[in-house]
Amino acid sequence: MIPFPAKVAAARAAAGLSRRAGAGGGTSLPGKLLLRIAPDAVTRLSSRLAGGVIALSATNGKTTTAKMLASMLEPEHRLCRNAAGANLASGVASALIGCRHAELGVFEVDEAALEELAPALRPRVLGLGNLFRDQLDRYGELELVAARWRRISDGPWRIVRNADDPLVAALPAGAGSLSYGIDDPAVALPELPHAADSKWCAACGERLHYDAVYLGHLGAWRCPACGNARPPLDVAATSVRFDGLAGTDITVATPLGARRVRMPLPGLYNVYNALAAVAMACAAGGVPLGRMAAGLEAFGPAFGRFERVATGAGEAVLVLSKNPAGANEVIRTLAHDPAPKRLVVALNDRIADGRDVSWIWDVDFELLAPGVESVVTSGTRAAEMAMRLKYAGVDPDVMRVEPDLAAALDTAVAAGDGPAYVLTTYTAMLELRGALTRRGVVPPYWEAA
């Protein structure tokens, strides 16, 4: 029988080969190989991390939240992370193979893989963020994902949960759990959006009442029938102020005290990501409030999340938009800057994007239409995307259909001054980055993260 260290070494060598062959950064392959020959590899490798593991999952914000948490912890700790967003068992195993001298693990986990990975990683702290409808063909209904989480939330770990999400707040959580949410009605939406997912009480089925709706179905909710309500917040954001696309100011209230923080990121969803990171740092312990604030203030966007990149001929802002709740927040955030924009909207239907593209009809592109100077649609479903934008009120005369991603980007960049905004699904973003990497203008994605 081959000893475990030899198996790890073989998988590690495979990562190097994959990278040299130009087949990608080896963010999944070595782990996949290792798990085939050592199914318990995640447990064996993660148990070597002296400081333990912090794990988190959510439909939206996993990569950004993990990066924020890392930004708070990195000055004091050597971290092991799956930073490029490979968040299935193979990705987590690959990350563990790649970091030999780390002491603390920070892992984002795919929402459907959490049921398998939480028992394997045995995290000290488990962050449970939002649940939104996403890739129904791959994940199934939202209720099924919630049921998977319900089976593991009551484990031997400290739960950090998004109290503003009724579905997440309904999960069992043991002693020492922390709840986070937003407490600032000034940034609330006028009503629950049409695409809201969880508007019924998890306890009794009655329609929930919202004192404030912040994002999708996230907000200050309560059930008028049975008294079920948003749990008290241990970590909260108050006095949220947006500074266009440049940044956001928030006051973060925590068990360690309150602090005014300037984040260099736009959008309310990033406030949720920051709260999740702060609450997990509080639950992990040993991180002073000043360190948390500094981590948020020094933060650069995770790759493809309002990330500015050079294209060779100009500049683009890459914005991952992969499900209705996420895309609606992107559109709401773009509206913080009223100047008309040149857009690329790239829609792929590969497996990692979800093969079913129905979701674009749950996105409020109608709100985007007035701020459009020109649009190039792209990806495997470029024409379908253009059709959706036509129904949203975008003038067909300012639209072009260009399935080739790099050509679409170049067309949009060349059409005017200032950056082109690129709204893109997951695989379209990786393909676009690949094209820009081959031009030598951006680093490969496994280094950019």
Next chain:
Amino acid sequence: MTDLRICHLYPEHLNIYADRGNIAVLRYRCERRDIAFAVRGCGPGDPLPEADLYYLGGGQDRDQVAVAGDLVARSGDLRAAVDGGAAVLAVCGGYQLLGHGYRGHAGDDMPGTGLVDLVTEAGPTRMIGNIAIRCELDPGRPRTVVGFENHAGRTHLGEGVEPLGQVLHGHGNNGADGGEGVRTGRVLGTYIHGPLLPKNPWLADWLVGASLERRHGTVALDPLDDALESEAHRVAERIAAAG
């Protein structure tokens, strides 16, 4: 002025596959032709509005069960509306509710309206993927419908009941008999979403025409510029064929 009245049944519960896209397409294709368009929602317990077209979408299992009883209680009213010339479009879960009911694996049975002679039973796996079917709603004019299907139910049509079309690529009603959906008169049911109507504008126009007949007789519909729709249809058919 010509006008079309739509009743959207259970818009709060049955909306999982972007059903509002279907409504948006019907609205667009009416308003472009100066046909006034009105849509009214109908939730559990609300009085059933009089309408030319009743729309039923798909929902999560829990939401579907939550409205099934309410819908079944209205079976008589719906039957009367259909007999009076109203059209029906039912997609996914809504399609299953058109029939006699849904037989689940264990205790999760769901009653149906019995508006159409069909029955659905839970299958061992979900049928998921791109789909294309060939239909002939108007004799001698075969057309294709493209979209996406995602259902665990196997639907079986009663003796002599016609499917909406024959499967070219994909699974269809039950993965066995080659049929997809159902069509009886002005009542259409289908598993195809995507949503259904944007990429199949000819079907949207067929529904608009069929729905208008009740109060306005045959209305000639001017052609619209469907260049993007046709291209999206062509791409979807190619992707469905590739499997």
